[in-house]
Amino acid sequence: MKAQSRTLLEVEGLNIRYPTPRGAVEAVRNVSFTLGREKLGIVGESGSGKTQTGRAILRLTETHARVRADKLHFDGIDLLAANEQTMRRIRGRRISMIMQDPKYSLNPVMSVGEQIAEVFRVHSGAPARKARRRAVEMLDSVRIRDPERVYRAYPHEVSGGMGQRIMIAMMMTPNPDIIIADEPTSALDVTVQLQVLALLDDMVSDNGMGLIFISHDLELVASFCDRVVVMYAGQVVEVVDAGALHQARHPYTRGLLNCLPRIGTHGRDLPVLQRRSSWAAGISPRNRHA
Amino acid sequence: MTFPALRGAREYLLSGAPRSALQARCQRVWFSWRTFSANPVAVAGLLIVLALVSAAVIAPWITGSDGLDPELSRRLLPPSAAHWFGTDELGRDIYDRIIWGARITLYIVTLVGAIVVPIGLLIGTIAGYVGGIVDTVLMRITDIFLAFPRLILALALVAALGPGIENAVIAIALTTWSPYARIARAEALTLRGSEFILAARAQGASTGGILLRHITPLCVSSVIVRLTLDMAGIILTAAGLGFLGLGAQPPTPEWGAMISTGRQFLLDQWWVPTIPGIAIFIVSLGFNLLGDGLRDVMDPRHNA
Amino acid sequence: MPERAEAESGSGPTPLSALSTVAGSLLTIASTFIGLTAVTFVIGRVMPVDPVLAIVGDRASQDVYDRVFLELGLDRPLYEQYWRYLMQLFRGDFGTSIMTAQPVLQDLIRFFPATLELATLATLVGVLAGVPLGVVAAVRQGRLTDHLVRIFGLFGYSVPIFWLGMVALLIFYGALGWLPGPGRIEVYYDGIVAPVTGFIVIDAAYAGEWEIVRNALSHLVLPVAILSTYALAYIARMTRSFMLDQLRQEYMLTARVKGLSERAVIWRHAFRNVLVQLITIIGLTYASLLEGSVLTETIFAWPGIGQYITHSLFNSDMNAVLGGTIVVGISFVGINMLSDLLYKMVDPRARA
């Protein structure tokens, strides 16, 4: 286990722009945070730039996006300056990512096992049989009952919860340092969602990884993560410790927390978040609904 | 002096809050045009098609004759200043015939579109939306037409209806509708379960109303795109029928027939079959380019 | 809401569903067959060509005409003629062609292989060249390669095939003399090799006549090149379009996240999905070429099925037309079924 530095990832002044025929769209503006071996939540409404931030770390934003940063360092490597080959070695092997819906993020015509074995083979050069064994082990480790059978199954044959476990197994296989989980459970039912999160939690803490958990669900992030980055319109509005979320000071964070319906709110109107233009100062108006 | 007017037009087209249905529609068209015109290849295609249309419209003013009457004293003259594309085996000016032939090509294109699109949409949307036994029966019929040798069917129909450009086009149309029905059906199938269709049903809209007002407009674009992409093939098939002597009758300046009768001159008077060949090529290319461009505009799945 | 299928619940086809699939395909073949023959029969009746005159010729006297009319059974109602034909077919008898004086079956055995070899080679060339071009164009979307592939594709799509054929013949045979002229083989080689498969190349190779093999192959080059222009254009274009769709899918991101090389991402992940859709397209292309390209066959004096059917049609030789249509229709259905089968092999989603 490597633990030379507490900080795995440093992001400073990250900007992502998309040139469009009607001027550039600023998807992410001046975002900074650091990640150690911890669970860091990034929270925001749709279009707040949280997904873009996650992808920029792996340098997988769309080709026409312009990514700039004062600093984007992982384990001493400048991710913006690294060549494609270095990036390929980092991707999967050291930084991995779990996407929202296994229905779309698994290759529909490859068997589940093949897809898991593939990532292992790419990074270890192991022979097929060994990769297969490893894949079955991984399926077992995400508490799939009949791993041999699921190994042969195809993505459309598995439920959403199982699909996401497979995804986790796949991304955990090379034992990376950082996992970026982009809304990994929002396509799942509540109880399954929590079970999958528990699994992710266990794996991350057992292996001492860093986790970036991207979600729109403030309550969930608060109860799951160690620290929370709150994003609004491409910017970080606040970074708070998860335990102290309910003492958050920014009106946006507070507004988000208050407007949630609860079992006790029956019969009353919910407080509505009043947006202020100052939160997104300097951001082109078009971006607000993007 | 036109600046305020221009600015007004700009505002009218770009305002986020259109004030009338007309303005909303104009905006949509304008937006599509913006996307389309950003693609130079597609614009080239449009220009070719427009050139075809304008040649057809202004033919009487840009030609010296109607290209029909033989003038046996000036047979097979090579291209020159007097006859830009030379003359054919009966001494007619090939340039004049090409220009007048644009009308026929345009006629073919329009007529096929006017037959194929409604048939394809009707059968496809009904099959896809209604489903069940109706779908099975309609698709079986479609499959039979799909499995039938296309040119053979067209030949048989032309032979039955009698040679001539209308009949050739009708024959082509009756043999080409089946893929359109399939496309429309596929679209209707995906739309059938979509929530806005459910919403319309929940409001009490009738099946006919849903087909006409909700499903058909959404299938039209993919059918139209496919049509423009197929248009080249249709022109070529019409030309092929002309080549086999079943299309336009002499002395009609149909391009395919011109190649057909001119093909024996390929060795010594190359221009006689080659000029109409190039004309067909350019127009087909135009429709293909246009179709590619339209696909990008109309079919959101193909937007990069 | 339909329930999600669970891996545990088992997803293999049950014996019952397999049976119903077989029954379904039989039904498809049967209905296509009935539909094809019925349509052809009606066509034969509405055609202004007189089958009797096709036999007796222009100058026959009326009593000869009347006798042949009765001999052909044309006085019977159409449905009865159709029924008789079907019954005859069930005995394996396609009837005799008027135009060739041979049993239609024998004609088909002669003409269909000629088309089959053209279509197969043209499709093969189309696939081998078109698929890589399409993939490369999609991957380099918007760049020079893409534009070149598209323009080349559009060329193949837009150029009148009969004109191209004539020009090609003129250049490669007439002017340059690199390739032989029209026909399947030089006529003086005719009759040397006994037809076994109907494919001259194979038959000659089997007989050890290498001179003839060489000659037949060289005759194939031009028509195959002309036909494959279209196949290639179509396949390249569809491949590009399918590939563009796949490149936008989220599993592509997954593949990249896994640290795969770009080549693996494209060929192992995206292309396997493209293949699924391509099978149908290739099947359709092949089937449409199997119809026999009447125009190409005319230009290259190729005795193929397209020419056979057309010629018979113009002479109202309905036994021949029906036989040809059945062969083309059945091969169309057959190819469709084959591509469905391949589809199921390649796409696990279609297996359920």
Added chain:
Amino acid sequence: MLRINKTQMGLAAALAATLAWNAPAVAATPKDTLIMARDIGDIITFDPAEAFEFTTGELLTNIYDRLLMHEPDNLQELVGGVAESWEISDGGKTITFKIRPGLTFHSGNPVTADDVTFSLRRVVKLNKTPVFILSQFGWNADNVDDLVQTVDGRTRITVTEDLSPGLVLNALSATVGSVLDEKLVREHEQDGDLGYEWLKSNSAASGPYRLITWKANELVTLEAFPDYRHGAPATRRVIMRHVAESSAQRLLLEKGDIDIARGLTPDQVQGLANNPDVAVDDNPKSDIVYMAVNAEHPVLGKPEVWQALRHLADYSGMTSSFLNGQFKVHQSFWPSGLWAALDDNPFALDVDKARRILADAGVGGLEITLDTLNLEPYPRIAQSLQATMRQAGIEMDILTADGKTLWPKYRARRHDIILARWAPDYLDPHSNADSFAHNPDNRAEAKLTGKLAWRNAWADDDVNRQTEMARNALDLDERKDMYLQLQGMIQDRSPFVVMFQRNEQTARRSNVRGFVSGPNFDLVFYRNTTK
């Protein structure tokens, strides 16, 4: 970019490989084989009792010897083929044929009078299209066994109608006069069909060539018969190759892949002028091109209109341009160069005269359709006619069709004007007179569909009488005068406008010699051809 180049290079390499590989194969055709290109799509049978197509007419001439025939060294004279001599008796009603001794069929069987008798009876019994040539003698299936008999090793035929013996002999020189090998035919007989099924694609003959293969729309192969009565043919093998495209024929000829091209257009022939390897022969043929008007049409039925139409064809304009060299102006129904032909061409394009005639007849604003074949040069002639007719105020639409579509319409009298061709069935003026002039029953129910006069709903008592007189006349000179007169009558008063006579331009490699193409479609002889 790179990939395209690779593909192109690959293609080029493949081409080059084929080229190098194929080099020895692009050589001249084999020395002992004559290869001819022609459209052979019309062949449907090789049975002389049924075949009536242009291509089979020619091929059967080279396969079967007929009872009487023309020989390539003297095309004008009718001589004995299988018959050594014949005697006419009983006032021209009975003819007895003595058979040449020592002749054999391809099978090795001797040629006897029984074979001749069998062959003639067979034609009548099978009752196929060309039977009318023999049935005009008064023969039918019931009486033919009595009227055609072998007597003392000779074949004796009896004609019951009043016919000129010259006509009878000329008729027997048609394909139906081919002599079949009875023994061989009987071997292949099925269910008493007189060998009908087998003979469709086989031969049982004694002529210079034997039919080896017929592949419909591909080729016909003939092989020399070494024991032919004039000696073995000069070329061992003749292949007639199906090439429908005239430009392809020209390419093949210039490249030396065929020896003779049989379907070049005038312009293509002109294009060959500078090629020293190719020579072109002129062979006047007896095909004529005519325009005919349906006399049932309310306006077109007027004889004045027919008169006007005769002045509305640009005869010389066409023969000096797109028909140049392959058609000459000829305006009577019996072709020039044959016995009793009228070489008088009284009509020329005269729009004013035509307009005057039409005006006098009160005809104006005429809108009609012209049906014609979709083969060159008919659509071109039609377009020229269309232009000249428009000058006279007649709007004419052109409808081209395949013969198979056109003939039913013609035979049902559903045309306005038709532009078509005609070739005699045998070289006797009656062959054409019977069709153009003779119509004894003009009622629709009569269905004399074989006669052009009936098809155009035209009957004229004087003309009918003249035709019959000419047919039956015994004296040759008298007969000739009658035909000359008849041709004049048709020029004057019929709805037929005969315009052109064909001249076949046969293009051959210059080393090919001895190919004979006579005045009728079936007078083409291969056996002296060398190269």
Added chain:
Amino acid sequence: MLDVRQLHVYFGRGAARNHAVRGISFSVSRGGCFGLVGESGSGKSTVLKAICGLAPNWHGSLHLAQTALTQKRGLDFCRRVQMVFQDPYGSLHPRHTIDQILAEPLRIHRFDDIKTRIIRALEEVGLDLTFRFRYPHQLSGGQRQRVAVARALVTNPEVVLLDEPTSALDVSVQAEVLNLLARLRRERNLTYVLVSHDLSVVAHMCDRLAVMQHGRIVESLDIDKLHNQRPSHPYTRQLLLASRGYDRKTIDAFKDFD
């Protein structure tokens, strides 16, 4: 107002037949709001489809204001019972302007004064008139859902079926839409049937709710009972626990109710 007894709903035919709802019963009084909670595939949306006639293959009894409903629903029924769908992106026709979308039900039910009604409907859901001629793609998710609500209410229905009306929206927008729905119900005395996978939303909106699983109702309870943490069925209790967020310790106690 709405009475459902022993409702069974099926999808598909033959071997592929799917028994989606297996005999459920509930009733809602006029002006009431009834909630159905369950996970995906539990059959809760199917119940709504059967009520409004979009799932024709059902048996059992359905009564709307004492009138029994048959397989085929008349125009009048469609006017009285309306539905709001889950996905604001999918439930509006992409090529129709808001004006056309709102005009369609009015046209079908032959209302006059269409323009005034559209303007009033837009005002009621809090959209100003600049939205009238826009296309759905020019609207945000919340705005679209307001349009969907306006469309459902424009014909003055009595019963509104809400199928996960806020699950595709951001929480801040969800609050606005929920407030809007609550206000409209108060003002017009509407009867709601609300389907959601989110227990908090149902608890916030409804007076009474039922928990569904595998096509059956496992428990039916008043909101007070839920409020007092006294659901009797273990599945309901688990849902209640899960709605409180992530707690590593409780999760191991979760049962898979497959």
